[in-house]
Every structure is written in C-alpha cells, then in structure tokens.
Amino acid sequence: MSVAAKFVDAAGDVLRRTRLIPRVWIACICAGAFIVLLPLSFPLDGKPHGDWLQFLGRFHPLLVHLPIGLIVLLPLLEFAGTRRQSLREAAGFVLLIALATCVLSITFGLLLAYGSGEIGNTVTRHMRGGIALAIELLLCLAVRRSYAAGEQSRSYYILLTTVLITLAWTAHQGGSLARGSDYLTRYMPPRLKRLIAPSAVSSHPNSFFARHIYPVLDTKCVACHGTNKEQGGLRLDSYESLMEGGKDGIVIVPRHPDGSLLLKKVTLPPNDPHFMPAEGRTPLTPEEIARIHAWVLQGASPDATSVPGIFIAEDHEEAPPPVGDYTAFMGEIRQMQQSQGAKLVPVSANPADGLILRTTDAAATFDDAQLAKFQHFAPFIVEAELGRTAVTDVGVETLSQFRNLRALHLEGTAVIGRSLAKLSSLSQLTYLNLSGTKVTSDAVARLKRAPNLRHLYLFNTPADPASTADSGVRSTQ
Numbered sequence: 001m002s003v004a005a006k007f008v009d010a011a012g013d014v015l016r017r018t019r020l021i022p023r024v025w026i027a028c029i030c031a032g033a034f035i036v037l038l039p040l041s042f043p044l045d046g047k048p049h050g051d052w053l054q055f056l057g058r059f060h061p062l063l064v065h066l067p068i069g070l071i072v073l074l075p076l077l078e079f080a081g082t083r084r085q086s087l088r089e090a091a092g093f094v095l096l097i098a099l100a101t102c103v104l105s106i107t108f109g110l111l112l113a114y115g116s117g118e119i120g121n122t123v124t125r126h127m128r129g130g131i132a133l134a135i136e137l138l139l140c141l142a143v144r145r146s147y148a149a150g151e152q153s154r155s156y157y158i159l160l161t162t163v164l165i166t167l168a169w170t171a172h173q174g175g176s177l178a179r180g181s182d183y184l185t186r187y188m189p190p191r192l193k194r195l196i197a198p199s200a201v202s203s204h205p206n207s208f209f210a211r212h213i214y215p216v217l218d219t220k221c222v223a224c225h226g227t228n229k230e231q232g233g234l235r236l237d238s239y240e241s242l243m244e245g246g247k248d249g250i251v252i253v254p255r256h257p258d259g260s261l262l263l264k265k266v267t268l269p270p271n272d273p274h275f276m277p278a279e280g281r282t283p284l285t286p287e288e289i290a291r292i293h294a295w296v297l298q299g300a301s302p303d304a305t306s307v308p309g310i311f312i313a314e315d316h317e318e319a320p321p322p323v324g325d326y327t328a329f330m331g332e333i334r335q336m337q338q339s340q341g342a343k344l345v346p347v348s349a350n351p352a353d354g355l356i357l358r359t360t361d362a363a364a365t366f367d368d369a370q371l372a373k374f375q376h377f378a379p380f381i382v383e384a385e386l387g388r389t390a391v392t393d394v395g396v397e398t399l400s401q402f403r404n405l406r407a408l409h410l411e412g413t414a415v416i417g418r419s420l421a422k423l424s425s426l427s428q429l430t431y432l433n434l435s436g437t438k439v440t441s442d443a444v445a446r447l448k449r450a451p452n453l454r455h456l457y458l459f460n461t462p463a464d465p466a467s468t469a470d471s472g473v474r475s476t477q
Helices: 003-018 020-041 051-057 065-080 085-116 121-148 153-179 190-196 208-220 239-244 261-266 286-298 327-340 368-373 375-380 393-399 420-425 441-449
Strands: 310-312 343-346 355-358 381-385 407-409 431-433 455-457
Touching: 020 085, 020 121, 051 085, 065 085, 065 121, 065 153, 085 121, 121 153, 208 239, 208 286, 261 286, 286 431, 286 455, 327 343, 327 368, 327 375, 368 375, 368 393, 375 381, 393 420, 420 441
Parallel strands: 355 381, 381 407, 407 431, 431 455
Antiparallel strands: 310 455, 343 355
C-alpha cells in the first residue's frame, strides 16, 4: 500500500472517531449561549413585574434542591462506577438531569427576582453562581464522552471538583438571601464578631439606635432590605440608608411616628398584603415596635444615648423559671376564648414556658370584668398584651395576682396609676408599657420597689421626663 493510501486510511479512521466531537461542542456552545443570555429576558431593574411571575418564581426554592441533590450524588456514582459499570451509566443520566433541573431552577429564580423586584449584590452573585454552575455541568457532559471511553479522566475530575465548589458558593449566596448575611455570625462570640463582622453602627456604639433599634432591624428586616436584597429599593442596614428611604419614599419621619411608613407596615394586620416582615418571617414584637415608636417620636437621632420616657436596664437577665403545665386546662381555655374573643397563645411548644394573653381581636370591648375571668389561668400567663383596651386601675389590681407575669402592655388604656404599687409584688415583671396613659410620676415612683423591672415605657404620659422636669424616673440606659 502506498504512503498516500495509508495516510488516507489513517485520516479516515481519525475522522470516524472524532466526527461526533464537533457536534457535541457546537451543541455545548449553543446551550451555553442560551444559559448566559437567559438573564437578559428578565432584567433585574428593582421594579415588581406582576403577581403571576412571583407565583411561578416562588417554586424556585422547591426546585433548586433537586439539582443540588443530583450534583452531590454524581461523584459518588462515578466513584462507585469504577467497579460497577451500571452505576457509571446511571451517573451519565444523573448528570443530564442535573443540568436540565439546574437550568429550570435558574429560570424560576429569575422569575422570582424579576417579578418581585428584588435586587442587590447577593441576588446578583446567586444568579451568576447558578449560571456558572450550569455552564460547568454542560462542560462535564461534553467531556464525559471521552471519560466514559477511558480518556480525559483528569479533566473530568477537575470539572467535577469545580462543580462542587461552585455549588457550595452559590448555595451560600442563596442561604444568605433566605436567612440574612449574618446567619453564621449572628451568635458568634462578641470578640470574634468584632474582628470578622464589625457592626454597621460602630461609629456610635453607645447610642440608643445602636443598642436598641439597629439590632431589631438587623434581625427582622435586613434579610430583605440590606446588601443581599434591596426590596423596593430600600436598605435598612445602616442609619443613613434607613433615613434615605426607598422607592416608596421616606420610611422614617423624625418626631412623627404615625407618619412613618416603616411603623405603619409593621403594625398592619398580619394577613394584610403590605404587612412587614413579609414571607412568613418573624414579626416585630410589641416591645420592639414600642422602642422604634419612642425613638422616632424623640427625633430618630443616630447618636442620642437615651430616649425620654423609656428606662431600660442592661443587667444580665437569667432564664425565667418554668410556670407549670397548663395542658389539663386546654378545654376550659378554648371555651373561654370563644366567649371572650381574647386569646391565650402558647409561648412555645413547651407548656412550661407559659401563655400569652392577647386581645388584638377584642381590644375595643375588653374590660376589667373580662380580664377577671382569665384570673383562673393566671399562674400560666407570662405576658399580657392589653394595649388600647378598656382596662382601668381595677384591672391592674387583678393583674397583681398574675404572679408569673413578665411583660405587661397597658399602653393607650384608661389606667391612671392608683394601683400601680401593687405590681411591685410581681417578682418576675421585667417589662411594663404605660405609654399614652394618664399615669403620674408619683404613681410610677412606687414601681421602684419592683425587683426586676428593666423596661419601662412612659412616653406621652404626665410621667414622661420630656413633659415634666421632675418625673421621678430617669431615662438613662
């Protein structure tokens, strides 16, 4: 055979073995271009774009777990496939499904961000991480043909390792969106936290805002309104961004709490579509709302160390003692709630943590007589939310029998303080809100004998230090 004939045969053999390669790489390039250009169909401009897009997008957290599980399974199948050929074949199928579900998850994630108007650095990083992951899976799919034929095993293993690293990084960005960027550092020891994650309010560390307002925003709001996400163009991760507001305008109006959008939204009924925090996140407690309200009324200062009308002791608080098991009274409790409108809500799944008396649905009609009917359950009630009810000083006398009471809300009631001294017998009472009542400084002075009272709210009362020179109550922390 001539040299020319041998060359032609060799070239034909090479062509036969490699003829599929151009098709594979052309397909990868086309698919990769589609994935990279996909975000252009849903530009993240910070504006909401329809409820139906958000409805579809909310399937993203459900879908995203499927490719994650498949990607983690893939290297295990490849390793086991070195001994069992059937598992290696299964690995190829798993890789294909992982790529398909990854692209599907990216699409629904874009629908979620585009539909809700979510923007922010972490949103962008999470999106780009997902795209990079899909491209890497696509490359794995292309290289795996040679790997299955016993070639390019090193390249395939390097790609698999890169996929796992990208997966971990992208999943961390997604976790930060759901839990907040401080999810890992929130309960870090203080010294280590100051080194690794310094506070955004370090310029005024002793201010009322830094000690009592920013921690509330950081825990309850920054997950959706911070560097990770800027829903509505609003960030609450610093004093400056809080006062700047968002696309709906200013959210804090100094000295006008009723005109402050932030306070309006956190006090809406939980079933209101504009209630904040949204998406089932933990709402602000009445105590937290009261602090923000008082701070705004005082002028929303970034550096003031105290707020008139509020006394907060910073002593270390020990865990409260258990109150006993109320489950034997559940039948009576249900009957009482149906007849009175007020509710007894468990503090936690542990009955020993006690009950909370809530009157939100019956505040206008809830009075001293109705309160007296709950005295039967007094040993188990640790918090009474009686704000804006018709309770008077007669009701305060009843409350003095609630020996395990730790928090008491009487803001906006008809209490004038004649019976306040009797609350001094409540050894576990640490929080008392009397704002918007007619209590005087003389009546409040008798509360000094309450052994553990650490949080006392008196703004907009005759006992408010801002309205009287000698109130008998200091407003220092």
